[in-house]
Amino acid sequence: MDAAALLLSTAVQGEPEPFRLVASLDLWLPRLEGDFTDAGAEVDVRDPDLHDPEASFAGALALVGDRVRVELRGFSFATTGGAAAETAFRLGGVDFAAGDLVDSSFSWWSAGAEVSYEALRVARDGANGADFGLFLLGSLDVQSVGRSLANLSSGLATDAREAVFAAEVGGGFRLGFDTRADFPLFRAIEISGKGAIGASIPMGDGEIGGATRIEACFSGRVGERASLYLGYRLVGLGLTGEEMEMTGSLQGLRAGFSYEF
Numbered sequence: 001m002d003a004a005a006l007l008l009s010t011a012v013q014g015e016p017e018p019f020r021l022v023a024s025l026d027l028w029l030p031r032l033e034g035d036f037t038d039a040g041a042e043v044d045v046r047d048p049d050l051h052d053p054e055a056s057f058a059g060a061l062a063l064v065g066d067r068v069r070v071e072l073r074g075f076s077f078a079t080t081g082g083a084a085a086e087t088a089f090r091l092g093g094v095d096f097a098a099g100d101l102v103d104s105s106f107s108w109w110s111a112g113a114e115v116s117y118e119a120l121r122v123a124r125d126g127a128n129g130a131d132f133g134l135f136l137l138g139s140l141d142v143q144s145v146g147r148s149l150a151n152l153s154s155g156l157a158t159d160a161r162e163a164v165f166a167a168e169v170g171g172g173f174r175l176g177f178d179t180r181a182d183f184p185l186f187r188a189i190e191i192s193g194k195g196a197i198g199a200s201i202p203m204g205d206g207e208i209g210g211a212t213r214i215e216a217c218f219s220g221r222v223g224e225r226a227s228l229y230l231g232y233r234l235v236g237l238g239l240t241g242e243e244m245e246m247t248g249s250l251q252g253l254r255a256g257f258s259y260e261f
Helices: none
Strands: 020-036 056-064 068-084 089-091 094-096 101-124 130-151 156-178 188-202 209-221 226-241 245-260
Touching: 020 068, 020 226, 094 130, 094 156, 101 156, 130 188, 130 226, 156 209, 156 226, 188 226, 209 245
Parallel strands: none
Antiparallel strands: 020 056, 020 245, 056 068, 068 101, 089 094, 101 130, 130 156, 156 188, 188 209, 209 226, 226 245
């Protein structure tokens, strides 16, 4: 339940709201954290210089009703590195000694769907009417990660790519206020957060691992249909595949815009 799309409703009584379509697009600034664990190794992503924050785009298209939300979502991330190895390591059958020149790249994209249901809602009328809700969610995403490493000192290189299904369940909250009387810039504001945990299921040979997602968001409604938002997102994955193994995450701040059709 993305805070950018869960806009505060002034009609908390009476008939349920009709379904509406909400599109959101955000600029996400994540960096890769974690370890590559191929063949029992424990190589920090900093060793092949794959730790820098990168500007990435994420988007969602949601059908939102009174308590139900169905969302299609996705993101794309890519980073590159190039430096002398500070410590020796081995990945993908290629050895890197301390001081060897490393050329590296890593990509991660995801596309999927999330369904949520607001199980509890408490509303307070007044000049700054508040609306608090707790919701449950379930999601299924296709995620693909790719890694390329080249030892420029030895001339050896390795490439790996894996794809998984990430199935998660979780929940979250939202707290909204009508702020037109006090903050003319925003007609309403909302604070929300959600978390989910589940499993990553390889599409090829491999073992089932873990999957996580955490999001927090502050959004302000600037018109009848538009909102601006600022928040944080973490997407985690435990992967044991044929070509690559890793326990890692993308995490960082995000800012964006949503529009209700």
